[in-house]
Amino acid sequence: MSRWGKSPLKRAKRLRLKSNQTGGELPSAPIPLPALGERVFVLGVLQMIDFLQLVFSGFATGSIYALAALGFTLLWQAAGTINFAQGEFVMLPAFIMLAFLSYGAPLPVAFVLTALVSTVVLGWAFKRAIVDPLFKYGMMQIVVASIGLSIVMKNAMRAGYSAEAHPFPSLFSDQLFSIAGVHISTNDVGTLVCALVVVFGVQAFLAKTVTGRAMQAVAQNTESATVLGINVPRMIFYTFAINAVLACVAAMLVTPVYLAKFDMGDSLGTKAFFAAIIGGFNNSRGALLGGLIVGVSENLAAAYMSPAYKDAVALVVFMIVILFRPQGLLGRKEERKV
Amino acid sequence: MSKRNIFLGVIFAAMVLCLPPFLKNYGVYMFSTWLIYVIATMGLNLTVGYAGQKSLGHAAFFGIGAYTVAIMMKAGISWWLGLPTAVVLCFVLGLVLGFPALRVQTIYLAFATLGFNTAVFLVMRNEEWLTGGTFGLNGIPRPAIFGFDLKGQAGSVMHLFGVEFPLAKDLAFYYFVLAATAIATALLWGLLRSPWGKAFQALRDNPIRAESLGIDTRNYTLLSFAIGAVYAGVAGALFASLVDFIEPAPFAVGASIMMYLMVVVGGAGYFLGPLVGALIGMLIPEWIRDVAPSLANWYLPIFGATVVVMMVWLPDGLMSIPDRIRAKRDSRLASAKRAEATSEIAAIAAQSEGVAQ
Numbered sequence: 001m002s003r004w005g006k007s008p009l010k011r012a013k014r015l016r017l018k019s020n021q022t023g024g025e026l027p028s029a030p031i032p033l034p035a036l037g038e039r040v041f042v043l044g045v046l047q048m049i050d051f052l053q054l055v056f057s058g059f060a061t062g063s064i065y066a067l068a069a070l071g072f073t074l075l076w077q078a079a080g081t082i083n084f085a086q087g088e089f090v091m092l093p094a095f096i097m098l099a100f101l102s103y104g105a106p107l108p109v110a111f112v113l114t115a116l117v118s119t120v121v122l123g124w125a126f127k128r129a130i131v132d133p134l135f136k137y138g139m140m141q142i143v144v145a146s147i148g149l150s151i152v153m154k155n156a157m158r159a160g161y162s163a164e165a166h167p168f169p170s171l172f173s174d175q176l177f178s179i180a181g182v183h184i185s186t187n188d189v190g191t192l193v194c195a196l197v198v199v200f201g202v203q204a205f206l207a208k209t210v211t212g213r214a215m216q217a218v219a220q221n222t223e224s225a226t227v228l229g230i231n232v233p234r235m236i237f238y239t240f241a242i243n244a245v246l247a248c249v250a251a252m253l254v255t256p257v258y259l260a261k262f263d264m265g266d267s268l269g270t271k272a273f274f275a276a277i278i279g280g281f282n283n284s285r286g287a288l289l290g291g292l293i294v295g296v297s298e299n300l301a302a303a304y305m306s307p308a309y310k311d312a313v314a315l316v317v318f319m320i321v322i323l324f325r326p327q328g329l330l331g332r333k334e335e336r337k338v
Numbered sequence: 339m340s341k342r343n344i345f346l347g348v349i350f351a352a353m354v355l356c357l358p359p360f361l362k363n364y365g366v367y368m369f370s371t372w373l374i375y376v377i378a379t380m381g382l383n384l385t386v387g388y389a390g391q392k393s394l395g396h397a398a399f400f401g402i403g404a405y406t407v408a409i410m411m412k413a414g415i416s417w418w419l420g421l422p423t424a425v426v427l428c429f430v431l432g433l434v435l436g437f438p439a440l441r442v443q444t445i446y447l448a449f450a451t452l453g454f455n456t457a458v459f460l461v462m463r464n465e466e467w468l469t470g471g472t473f474g475l476n477g478i479p480r481p482a483i484f485g486f487d488l489k490g491q492a493g494s495v496m497h498l499f500g501v502e503f504p505l506a507k508d509l510a511f512y513y514f515v516l517a518a519t520a521i522a523t524a525l526l527w528g529l530l531r532s533p534w535g536k537a538f539q540a541l542r543d544n545p546i547r548a549e550s551l552g553i554d555t556r557n558y559t560l561l562s563f564a565i566g567a568v569y570a571g572v573a574g575a576l577f578a579s580l581v582d583f584i585e586p587a588p589f590a591v592g593a594s595i596m597m598y599l600m601v602v603v604g605g606a607g608y609f610l611g612p613l614v615g616a617l618i619g620m621l622i623p624e625w626i627r628d629v630a631p632s633l634a635n636w637y638l639p640i641f642g643a644t645v646v647v648m649m650v651w652l653p654d655g656l657m658s659i660p661d662r663i664r665a666k667r668d669s670r671l672a673s674a675k676r677a678e679a680t681s682e683i684a685a686i687a688a689q690s691e692g693v694a695q
Contacts, residue, residue: 082445130646133650134649134650137649137653139444139445140392140444140445141649141653142649143445143448144598144599144602144645144649145645145646145649145650147595147598147599147642147645148599148641148642148643148644148645148646148649149642149646150642151595151599151638151639151641151642151645152638152639152642152643152646153642154638155635155636155638155639155642156636156639158635159635159636159638159639266591266592270452270453270456270591273449274449274453277446277449306464308460308463308464309460309464311456311460312453312456312457312460314453315453315454315456315457318449318450318453319438319450319453322438322441322442322446322450323438323441326441326442326446
């Protein structure tokens with residue numbers, strides 16, 4: 001909260017307190033209304049509180065978009081892979097986790113087991129079966145194949161398991177508490193903190209550890225990395241594994257709200273793409289920024305403009321960004337090759 | 339055109355002309371839907387396959403065409419006025435959608451077009467006063483042509499060799515769609531053989547080279563979107579009249595992705611690719627839904643898996659199979675000739691060696 005924010009809030013509270021005191025009995029005389037200037041001010045403060053609440057819950061949603069977007073940019077940087085099935089990569093762990101939970105595993109255990117399964121299925125198998133054989137043909141081939149994969153995953157889940165939405169236990173209890181009049185749910189706070197810890201953890205891993213730096217070297221220049229003795233295929237596999245684990249975390253955080261359903265990845269995947277491109281496709285910090293921008297602007301637009309057009313907000317921001325800054329807010333420019 | 343191609347063409351024409359009278363109503367309906375998707379994907383094939391612009395928003399134009407005609411016909415305006423309106427609207431919006439393509443390419447463009455589709459879908463779903471929202475619009479009439487109402491009548495029969503065949507109600511409209519498909523195909527064929535068609539392909543193969551050769555890449559990029567959109571619009575106009583009830587679902591992003599896959603599976607940049615693509619992506623799943631409903635749910639997973647496998651083994655689509663076989667045969671012939679020549683040279687060398695000694 002900034003300096004200018006504090007005193008108006010206090011004054012608003014004082015005024016609210018006043019009205020509570022007088023609200024008990026029927027007033028015999030008209031309550032002396034505050035001066036017009038002050039009334040507008042109070043209204044402004046209340047709106048401010050609404051606004052902050054919206055922004056905060058937008059942060060929570062946005063941080064989940066950021067998780068999916070981060071995996072997306074990592075795959076693009078390290079392996080030139082655009083994964084159209086990113087949304088389904090979140091859907092599948094949600095169902096795997098539900099399966100483990102139904103066998104009586106507590107949520108943290110289920111998460112760890114799911115992360116292992118996902119690393120094998122969505123990391124290793126995806127890389128070996130789809131990306132490796134297609135890598136030599138170029139990007140669009142992988143894109144089309146991953147579109148095919150997303151259709152397979154979604155519809156096989158529907159046909160083979162269930163077309164219903166399944167409830168999913170939340171990691172956090174859903175309580176409301178208020179800071180300076182702003183009501184905040186523990187779920188939102190927990191989600192935001194969890195997602196931020198994971199995003200910054202991944203970034204610290206990339207920036208600080210030898211393996212992480214080797215992965216970045218592979219992403220920047222594969223040939224030089226090979227010459228320097230870096231095990232390139234292994235680094236690329238690590239990227240796929242990180243993407244799979246990020247998808248698991250996103251699944252754990254988003255499914256209590258979205259419910260586990262075969263098509264839950266549809267909007268999530270698209271939002272993650274938009275977030276990644278808004279932030280800058282070749283910058284992993286961009287994914288976080290893009291995710292938060294999409295989450296917050298969606299929430300604000302739903303509240304102040306039209307909830308029906310909420311899904312179009314990410315698109316509008318995306319269009320503005322690619323028209324004026326095609327490389328994304330934090331991205332570097334890439335030269336076009338002849 | 340080889341003799342075999344002409345032969346295959348004649349068989350195909352005979353099939354689409356003569357088979358439907360023997361089908362039940364649902365069969366005729368499915369064939370009509372198939373042809374409508376062929377028109378739509380032909381447009382997408384121009385944008386994606388010939389001009390190389392990755393568009394994932396084609397179903398939006400399909401929907402715009404359908405809704406334009408539906409809304410106008412509900413207001414009592416003739417289909418023959420609705421069609422040109424839909425065409426103009428799609429052309430203009432296609433031009434507009436082309437603009438992002440001037441800034442960004444490949445995957446960025448794919449997402450921009452996908453987003454456009456989402457926006458159009460939201461308008462269809464939310465603006466109830468105009469589009470009926472999720473309830474959709476129903477009771478869209480069929481057009482009349484030369485005073486002949488294409489609504490069709492139930493219970494007409496055909497006498498053939500003394501046997502009575504009941505005719506499907508939708509048969510008249512089917513032939514109308516067939517004629518429209520034939521016209522659309524002929525126009526596209528002409529367009530692709532013209533300098534315009536060559537310019538589109540130059541744009542796809544190497545945009546910078548095309549520009550340096552004096553092709554106005556900006557105009558051709560926009561036009562490839564606009565003409566593709568017009569095809570989708572015409573298809574949509576026919577679709578609205580065929581199904582007589584439209585709602586937003588068939589025009590969602592998923593439908594665009596399906597159309598893109600139809601083009602890729604059939605063979606992007608192959609003239610007849612959409613015919614095969616729509617057959618696999620549209621006609622066969624509908625047919626399976628009719629004859630084996632329990633299998634219908636598994637069609638999409640299998641289709642998706644086929645796409646994945648095709649990307650590895652047959653990335654240019656099904657229509658590229660003859661080319662592949664030809665290329666293989668040519669290379670086999672060439673290597674046989676090479677082997678022959680090598681042995682001849684060896685023989686000559688051996689002879690000359692003998693002479694020298």
